[in-house]
Amino acid sequence: MREIIVLSGKGGTGKTSVTAALGVLAAGKAVIADCDLDAANMHLLMQPEVLKKEAFFSGELAEIDPEACINCGMCEEVCHFDAVHQDAEVYDINPLRCEGCGYCEVVCPTNAISMHVRRSGDFFVSTARTGDPMAHAHLDAGADNSGKLVAKVKEEAKRLANQHQRDLILVDGAPGIGCPVVSSLAGVNYVVLVTEPSASGLHDLKRLVEVLQQFRLQAGCIINKADLNHDQAEAIRTFCFENGIEMIGEIPYDTAFTAAMIQGKTIVESDNQLKQIMDKIYISIQHKINVL
Ligand code: SF4
Ligand code: SF4
DSSP states (O other), X not given: OEEEEEEOSSTTSSHHHHHHHHHHHTTTTEEEEEOOGGGOOHHHHHOOEEXXXXXXXXXXXXXXXXTTOOOOOHHHHHOTTOOEEEETTEEEEOTTTOXXXXXHHHHOTTOOEEEEEEEXXXXXXXXXXXXXXXXXEEEOTTOOOOSHHHHHHHHHHHHHHHHTTOSEEEEEOOSSSSHHHHHHTTTOSEEEEEEOSSHHHHHHHHHHHHHHHHTTOOEEEEEETXXXXXXXXXXXXXXXXXXXXXXXXXXXXXXXXXXXXXXXXXXXXXXXXXXXXXXXXXXXXXXXXXXX
């Protein structure tokens, strides 16, 4: 079994569109995992039929029993996250600020504070419109994407791959270089980097490659809208060459890219230059993972 993750150093590079296009090209062979939980929109392109939905709990949240509280204020004093507030003489905890450290519970003289598991979202097992199994999730508003839910999505994707005898797990990773990205790298065989030709695109690509080098992961790069800034595109090619990252494709700016998204389709589902480019990118990635 091989696992490919599609990453971008920043949002808005077309990462999810590229992942979904690869998912359509790999139909019948892959399991799809959407680990971009802060902006989970793979479902818009894959239109999955949900087979299983489960609440996901992660971390803890403090709660004050107003009956037992004597308004001493010690919890507010010790909270480093400014999560405790007094309103009309009643102490209360802001769940969006509480980090679940439990300090307030320890200092409360009347045991008025208790810790509870925190619901952070829902987790789904589905069938994508390609007929492939799909693991994905939805974070509750304000819930922290700690990486635990990412790990859960990936674990389920592996289980589905075994159950359905699929050789490939295709992961849509989170943008940036934070905890969700690091969490999503476990077990990955090959990284597809999607960037755009701009100063910020190159800057964020460099930061991401530094992270990948810590994990000694092989990566290939796709420049989206490559023809919009020739100098920056050349700077990205040079950076990739110097860091052992193969250029696996360049996608020109084409209104068909946005048109496909608006229709809830991928760029390989109509006959245009983007399909031919993505076909070549997919073949190139297949060659790469076959020799890993
Ligand atoms: S420490 Fe306990 S008793 Fe004191 S204000 Fe907080 S909840 Fe109330
Ligand atoms: S658990 Fe920690 S973060 Fe939450 S209210 Fe108590 S002291 Fe503050």
